[in-house]
Structures are given as structure tokens and as C-alpha cells.
Amino acid sequence: MIDQLSTLAAIAESSPTKQPSALENAIAVLFLLAFGGFMLRRWAINNGQASEALARAKNLDHNERDKIEREILDAAYRAKNQSMRINELAISIGEHQRLVLHLVRPMVKWGLLEALPLADGTPDVDLNEYSKVAISAAGDKRLRERDPVVKKTYHGDYFHVGDNSTGVNKSRVVNSHIGTYQERYDGETVAALKELERVVRESGNDDAIETLDGFLSEARSDKPSRARMRLLFSGVQQLVPTISGMTDLVAKVTAIFS
Structure with a gap:
């Protein structure tokens, strides 16, 4: 058996190596040229689309910009843990990632979105399409302010039609829905x-009152979102700092979404 293997090895070594023919070389060159041309064309198309998206982002009018920003906030709100990567946001709303990135940067600067840390825990100061952002309390507030469906719901919840109607800022939401809260x-x-x-x-802080109304509405909903309640309560604490010092109250309230 060993002798047979040795013989086969000797024959293999003595066999001349087959050189590629001129035709095979030509086919290989043509393949490389075609592949290179395909990649170059793809790069040109992608670069052109990115340039067009950036130009469009810079020329959006107020209503168009507002609409896309709301779509970004809504997509982030509906995502798991209310956060998404920028390229995922782009796919979610059907826009080019260069346009979304251009809009997300100022939204982070204004506090509507929060840039999440990198994998190693360092701050993500140079946003790119792979950066992950989360909706903030301010972003949630803006989303609710500009949503006509939510506005209609709020009016149904917080305004009582009749001779003794009481405005939203003077009503007591918990008392008005005491049965629902007591059930939960x-x-x-x-x-x-x-x-x-x-x-x-x-406190007289209108932003805090509106954020609180959103929190209380979520707390009595059929399927309350713990993530949204956590976000809104954090916003209330930031707007009314004295609440953070009320440790017993904070402990009882945070227990419902922990």
C-alpha cells in the first residue's frame, strides 16, 4: 500500500503542470473587467443617490421637514426599547440613510433624540448610519403635540363638555378616572x-403638565408601555426637579413601570 502511494506521488510530481490557454486568460480578463465595471457603476449609482438625498434634505420646506422628523420619532418610539440605528430608521420610513442622518444630527442636538453610547461605552460623538439613537422625553412630547389623533384623544379624556367645563390645566386627571386607576x-x-x-x-410648568398628562394617560391605558412611562416620568422629573427629592413618591410611581 505504501509502495502504491509512493508511485502515485512520483507520477503526480513528474506530470507537467497545465498552463492556462490564451482563451482562458482572455476570459479571466474579461470577467475582471466586467466585475470592475459593475462595481464602479454600483458605486456611481449609490454616490448619486446619496448626493441627491443630501440635496433634498437641505432643501426641505418646513412642512416636509416636520413630516419626516415626526416619522423618525414615531419609528424610534415604536422600536424595541424605543431606539434604532440610523440606517434602520431610514429603512423603516422609506428614506435614504443620508437624508435621515442629516435630519437626525440636529434632532440629537435639540434633544429630540439621544445618541446611545458605542459598544465600548464611550459617547457616540460622530454620528453615522450605524449610530443608535433613542427617542427622548422631548421627542415624545413633540410627537404627541403634533399628532391630531392623540390630540383628539386628549380632548376626549381631559375636557368635559357642559356648563361646568374645566380646562385641561385645571382638571384632576387621576380623580376623573379614579376607577380605572384603582382597578390597576x-x-x-x-x-x-x-x-x-x-x-x-x-409648579405651573406647562411642559411638565403636558408630559404628566401623557404619563397618566399611558398609566391607565389597556396595554401601558413601560418604556414610554419610564421616558415620560423621567421628563417630568427633569422639568420639576423637586419631585426627585420625594423619595417615597418616586419609589411608588416607578414601581408601576419597573
């Missing part, structure tokens, strides 16, 4: 929600 939460939690509402409304 224990007495101490409902009391904490009442106290939270009292403190926020007495």
Missing part, C-alpha cells in the same frame, strides 16, 4: 399618582 393599582400607588399630579400642576 393599589391604594398607595393611586395616592402617589394624585400627589404627583398635584405637585406638577402647582
Whole structure:
């Protein structure tokens, strides 16, 4: 057996190596040229699309820009953990990632979106299409402000038609829906929600009151989003700093979305 293997090896070594023919060389060259041309054409198309998207982003009028920014916020809000990569946002709303990146950068600067840290924990200061952003409390507030469906819901929830109608800023949402809150939460939690509402409304901060209304609406919804409640409550705390010092209240309220 060993002798047979040795013989076969000797024959293989003595066999002349077949050189590619001129035709085979020509076919290989043509293939490389075709592949190179394809890649060059693809690069040119992608570069052209990116340039067109950037030019469009810079020339959006106010209404067009507002519409796309709302779509970005809505896509981020609906995503898992209310965060997405910029290229995923682009796919989600059907826009070129260069256009989305151009709009996301100022949205992060204005606080509508938050740039999440890189994998190693360092801040992502140079946003690109692979950067991950999350909707902020300010972004959620803007999304609700500009959504006519939500506005209609808020009017149905917070305005009472009749001779003794009370405006949203003077009403007490928890008291108005006390049965719903009592079905979902224990007495101490409902009391904490009442106290939270009292403190926020007495602060006179309209942004805080509106953010609180969104939080309370989510808290009594059929399928409340814990992520959204966490986001909105954080926004309320930032707008009314005294709340953070009310440790018992904060503990009871945060327990419902922890």
C-alpha cells in the first residue's frame, strides 16, 4: 500500500503542470473587467443617490421637514426599547440613510433624540448610519403635540363638555378616572399618582403638565408601555426637579413601570 502511494506521488510530481490557454486568460480578463465595471457603476449609482438625498434634505420646506422628523420619532418610539440605528430608521420610513442622518444630527442636538453610547461605552460623538439613537422625553412630547389623533384623544379624556367645563390645566386627571386607576393599582400607588399630579400642576410648568398628562394617560391605558412611562416620568422629573427629592413618591410611581 505504501509502495502504491509512493508511485502515485512520483507520477503526480513528474506530470507537467497545465498552463492556462490564451482563451482562458482572455476570459479571466474579461470577467475582471466586467466585475470592475459593475462595481464602479454600483458605486456611481449609490454616490448619486446619496448626493441627491443630501440635496433634498437641505432643501426641505418646513412642512416636509416636520413630516419626516415626526416619522423618525414615531419609528424610534415604536422600536424595541424605543431606539434604532440610523440606517434602520431610514429603512423603516422609506428614506435614504443620508437624508435621515442629516435630519437626525440636529434632532440629537435639540434633544429630540439621544445618541446611545458605542459598544465600548464611550459617547457616540460622530454620528453615522450605524449610530443608535433613542427617542427622548422631548421627542415624545413633540410627537404627541403634533399628532391630531392623540390630540383628539386628549380632548376626549381631559375636557368635559357642559356648563361646568374645566380646562385641561385645571382638571384632576387621576380623580376623573379614579376607577380605572384603582382597578390597576393599589391604594398607595393611586395616592402617589394624585400627589404627583398635584405637585406638577402647582409648579405651573406647562411642559411638565403636558408630559404628566401623557404619563397618566399611558398609566391607565389597556396595554401601558413601560418604556414610554419610564421616558415620560423621567421628563417630568427633569422639568420639576423637586419631585426627585420625594423619595417615597418616586419609589411608588416607578414601581408601576419597573
